[in-house]
Amino acid sequence: MDSVSAKFxxxxxxxxxxxxxxxxxxxxxxEKREFGFILFKERMMVRHKAFRTVERLRDFLKEIVPSDAxxxxxxYELPEEKMEAKGxxxxxxxxxxxxxxxxxxxxxxxxxxxxRGCGHNSKGLPPETCPSCGYEKFEEKSWxxxxxxxxxxxxxxxxxxxxxxxxxxxxxxxxxxxxxxxxYHVSVEKNExxxxxxxxxxxxxxxxxxxxxxxxLHGLSERPERGTRIIAGPSLDALGWRGRIARGTYELLLSSxxxxxxxxxxKPKTASAISKHSERLLRSWKDEGPWxxxxxxxxxxxxxxxxxxxxxESAKIDTVVTxxxxxxxxxxxxxxxxxxxxxxxxxxxxxxxxxxxxxAVAFKKGTAKVKISxxxxxxxxxxxxxxxxxxxxELPTAVALLLLCKRRAKxx
Amino acid sequence: xxxxxFLPEASKFMRELGIKIxxxxxxxxxxxxxxxxxRIEGAILFGTTxxxxxxxxxxxxxxxxxxxxxxxxxNSLIRKRYALAEAKRISDLLKSEDKEKIIRIAGTFNWRxxxxxxxxxxxxxxxxxxxxxxxCAPVFHDKKWKLVNRQMSEGAVCLTVHEAAxxxxxxxxRHIEKKLEIDVVSLxxxxxxxxxxxxxxxxxKRVVPSDKPSGEIVTSAxxxxxxxxxxxxxxxxxxxxxxxxxxxxxxxxxxxxxEEVMNLFKSLPDFNERLTRYQVEHIAGDRGSRTQYKPxxxxxLRTHGVCPSMDVMCEGVRxxxxxxxxxxxxxxxxxxx
Ligand code: SF4
Ligand SMILES: [Zn+2]
Ligand SMILES: [Zn+2]
Numbered sequence: 001m002d003s004v005s006a007k008f009x010x011x012x013x014x015x016x017x018x019x020x021x022x023x024x025x026x027x028x029x030x031e032k033r034e035f036g037f038i039l040f041k042e043r044m045m046v047r048h049k050a051f052r053t054v055e056r057l058r059d060f061l062k063e064i065v066p067s068d069a070x071x072x073x074x075x076y077e078l079p080e081e082k083m084e085a086k087g088x089x090x091x092x093x094x095x096x097x098x099x100x101x102x103x104x105x106x107x108x109x110x111x112x113x114x115x116r117g118c119g120h121n122s123k124g125l126p127p128e129t130c131p132s133c134g135y136e137k138f139e140e141k142s143w144x145x146x147x148x149x150x151x152x153x154x155x156x157x158x159x160x161x162x163x164x165x166x167x168x169x170x171x172x173x174x175x176x177x178x179x180x181x182x183x184y185h186v187s188v189e190k191n192e193x194x195x196x197x198x199x200x201x202x203x204x205x206x207x208x209x210x211x212x213x214x215x216x217l218h219g220l221s222e223r224p225e226r227g228t229r230i231i232a233g234p235s236l237d238a239l240g241w242r243g244r245i246a247r248g249t250y251e252l253l254l255s256s257x258x259x260x261x262x263x264x265x266x267k268p269k270t271a272s273a274i275s276k277h278s279e280r281l282l283r284s285w286k287d288e289g290p291w292x293x294x295x296x297x298x299x300x301x302x303x304x305x306x307x308x309x310x311x312x313e314s315a316k317i318d319t320v321v322t323x324x325x326x327x328x329x330x331x332x333x334x335x336x337x338x339x340x341x342x343x344x345x346x347x348x349x350x351x352x353x354x355x356x357x358x359x360a361v362a363f364k365k366g367t368a369k370v371k372i373s374x375x376x377x378x379x380x381x382x383x384x385x386x387x388x389x390x391x392x393x394e395l396p397t398a399v400a401l402l403l404l405c406k407r408r409a410k411x412x
Numbered sequence: 413x414x415x416x417x418f419l420p421e422a423s424k425f426m427r428e429l430g431i432k433i434x435x436x437x438x439x440x441x442x443x444x445x446x447x448x449x450x451r452i453e454g455a456i457l458f459g460t461t462x463x464x465x466x467x468x469x470x471x472x473x474x475x476x477x478x479x480x481x482x483x484x485x486x487n488s489l490i491r492k493r494y495a496l497a498e499a500k501r502i503s504d505l506l507k508s509e510d511k512e513k514i515i516r517i518a519g520t521f522n523w524r525x526x527x528x529x530x531x532x533x534x535x536x537x538x539x540x541x542x543x544x545x546x547x548c549a550p551v552f553h554d555k556k557w558k559l560v561n562r563q564m565s566e567g568a569v570c571l572t573v574h575e576a577a578x579x580x581x582x583x584x585x586r587h588i589e590k591k592l593e594i595d596v597v598s599l600x601x602x603x604x605x606x607x608x609x610x611x612x613x614x615x616x617k618r619v620v621p622s623d624k625p626s627g628e629i630v631t632s633a634x635x636x637x638x639x640x641x642x643x644x645x646x647x648x649x650x651x652x653x654x655x656x657x658x659x660x661x662x663x664x665x666x667x668x669x670x671e672e673v674m675n676l677f678k679s680l681p682d683f684n685e686r687l688t689r690y691q692v693e694h695i696a697g698d699r700g701s702r703t704q705y706k707p708x709x710x711x712x713l714r715t716h717g718v719c720p721s722m723d724v725m726c727e728g729v730r731x732x733x734x735x736x737x738x739x740x741x742x743x744x745x746x747x748x749x
Contacts, residue, residue, distance in 0.1 A: 168567030200546035239565035328748035
C-alpha cells in the first residue's frame with residue numbers, strides 16, 4: 001500500500017480510538033484474558049498482553065492504534081505467559097458464522113481468487129488446488145455484499161434459536177455481534193460452559209450442524225400395525241431435533257418440485273407420488289404428520305428427505321472455532337483492519353431487524369477523495385455507491401476507508 | 413452405604429472407625445484386609461468385586477483399604493481394572509434403584525439431574541443438564557450417545573434409568589481411578605506382602621501383553637490426515653483399508669491401547685468384532701510377528717488419497733508421527749476470528 005493511503009487509514013483509526021474510547025467495554029474477567037493486537041506498521045501480531053483494568057486497555061488502544069484488536073475466549077491464571085505456562089482456567093462457548101462458509105449464488109460475482117503460484121485467477125471461492133499449476137495457496141479478494149451477510153444473519157438466527165430452545169440460554173446470556181467484516185460472532189460466557197473440553201464442544205458443534213444425526217433415533221421409523229407397515233415420525237411441535245426434523249422436512253416438501261426431489265436421490269415414481277399427494281401431505285401435517293399418508297413413499301425415501309430437512313434446519317457455524325479452546329476473538333467496538341467498520345453488538349432478540357451496514361459504520365463525518373480501481377455496487381448507511389471502475393470520486397470518510405482497507409482504492 | 417462406599421456418609425463412617433494405616437498389620441483388621449484383598453482379586457480375575465461381607469464394619473472399610481492396596485501396587489493397569497470392576501458393580505446396582513437414589517448419587521458428582529415421568533411419545537426417566545451429559549457420554553461410541561441424537565430442550569437431556577446408570581458408571585470409574593492415584597508411602601510389612609502377591613497374581617493373569625503406559629492422546633495435535641480419518645470413523649463412516657491401517661497404527665504408536673482402538677471402530681456400520689480385533693492386535697504387535705507397525709509415510713498416504721490437505725506444519729514433515737510430536741511440543745494456535 002502506498003504511504004499516503006496508509007497514513008490516511010492510520011489517522012482515521014487514531015481519531016476513532018481518541019473519540020470513541022469510552023465505548024470500549026472490557027470482556028468479563030478482563031484480568032484473566034489474553035489480548036492480541038495487529039500493528040499497522042509491521043502487520044505483526046503482538047500477543048500475550050494482559051490488562052488489569054479497562055482503563056489500561058483503553059490507554060493502550062489509544063496509544064498504539066492497532067489495525068485489529070482481540071481478546072482470548074479463554075481465561076488464564078497468567079495470561080501474559082507463553083502458551084504452555086498460562087494455566088487455562090476455562091473457555092467461553094463461542095461460535096463464528098462467516099459468509100465464507102456459506103455458499104451463496106452471488107459469491108461467484110463478487111469474490112475472486114488469485115493463485116500464489118502462477119497468478120492464475122478466477123471468480124468465486126478458491127479451489128483446493130490451482131487448476132493450472134496445482135499450487136494450494138491463494139490470495140482471496142472477497143466482498144461483503146448484502147446477500148452474503150443476510151445469509152450469515154439467517155444462520156445466526158437459527159443458531160440463537162438452538163441456543164435458546166435446545167440449550168436453554170436466555171437472550172441475555174447470549175452475546176451476539178457483527179464482526180465488522182463478513183459474519184457474526186456469538187458467545188455464551190456462563191460458568192457452566194467454561195470446563196467443557198474439546199470433545200464436548202465438538203458434540204455441541206455436531207448438534208448445531210446436525211452431523212451424525214439419525215432420524216431413526218428421533219422417532220422416524222417403519223413399524224407394523226394391523227397387518228400393514230406404517231411409517232411413523234416426529235411431530236411438528238416436538239422439542240429439540242425431533243420437531244426440527246419434522247419442520248425441516250415439511251418446508252422441504254413445500255418448496256420442492258418433483259425434479260428437485262429426484263435430484264435428492266428419490267426414485268421418479270416416489271417423487272411423482274409425493275407431488276401428486278402434496279395437498280394431502282401438507283394438510284396432514286396439522287395432525288399426525290405426513291409420514292404415512294402416501295403409500296408409495298417408503299421408509300428409505302423418508303430417511304433421505306428427513307436428512308435434507310436436517311440440512312435446512314441446521315445452522316452453518318464454523319466447526320473449528322467452537323472446538324478451539326484458545327481462540328482470540330475481535331474485541332467489541334474496535335475497528336476491523338480490512339474494512340474500517342467496527343465490531344458491533346446486537347441484542348439476540350432484535351437481530352432480525354439489525355442492519356450491519358448501518359450499525360457498524362464508525363465514521364459519520366468528513367469526506368475523502370480516492371481513486372478506485374474496481375468495486376461492485378454496495379450500500380453503507382442509507383446511501384448506495386458504485387459500481388466503480390478506474391475512477392476518482394469524493395466519498396464520505398467511512399466509504400473511502402472501506403475501499404482503502406479493502407485495497408480497492410488509493411488516496412489521491 | 414455399604415453398597416456405595418464413595419458416598420459422603422461412608423467417609424464419615426470411616427472417620428468414626430478411626431483406622432490408622434500404621435495399624436493395618438494388627439490382627440483385628442484381618443477381616444477387613446481379607447475382604448479388601450478379595451475385592452481386588454475379583455477385579456483382577458473376573459472383573460467383579462467378590463462377595464459382599466454381611467458385616468458393615470467389614471464391608472464399608474474394605475473399599476478404602478482396597479483403594480490403598482491397589483494404589484500401592486503402583487501399576488496403572490491394575491488401577492484401571494479395579495476402578496472398572498467397582499464401577500460395574502455400582503452401575504448394576506443402580507439399575508434397580510429408585511429414581512431418588514440415582515439422583516442423589518448423581519448429585520454427589522454435582523450433576524444436575526431431575527426426575528421425569530414417561531409419556532406415550534418419550535421414554536424419559538430423567539433429564540440431565542447437557543454440560544454434565546457431555547462429561548462422560550462422548551467416550552461411548554454408539555450413535556445413540558451423540559448429543560445430536562438425544563432429545564434435548566432447555567439444556568436438559570432425556571435419559572432412561574439404564575442410560576443414567578451407564579453414564580454414572582463411567583463417572584464413578586473415573587472418580588475411583590483418580591482416588592487410586594494417591595501416593596502410598598509406607599505400609600506395614602504384612603500388608604505390603606499382600607500387595608506384592610496381588611501384583612504377582614495380576615502379572616500371571618494379565619491378558620493385555622502391552623506394557624507401555626497409555627499416554628495421553630492429544631487429538632488437537634493430530635495431523636490433518638489422521639484428524640480426518642479419526643472423525644470419519646468416530647461418526648460411523650467407512651474409510652478405505654489404507655485409511656484404517658494408517659489410523660490404527662498411528663494411534664497405537666502414540667500410546668492408545670488395543671482396547672481403546674477397538675472401541676473407536678465399534679461405531680462402524682459393518683463392525684466385525686473378531687476381524688477388527690485380529691487386525692488391530694496384529695498392527696499392535698500383540699499377535700503373529702510381534703512387530704509393531706508404523707503408519708505409512710506422507711508420500712505414501714498422499715498417493716493413496718489419505719492426505720486431505722496439508723497445513724503449515726505438514727510442510728516440513730515427511731511422516732505423520734513427526735507431525736504429531738512436533739505439534740505436541742508447541743501448542744499451535746489458530747488465527748483469531
Ligand atoms: S502431509 Fe503428511 S502429516 Fe500432513 S496431512 Fe498429509 S499425510 Fe498427514
Ligand atoms: Zn497456479
Ligand atoms: Zn454475496
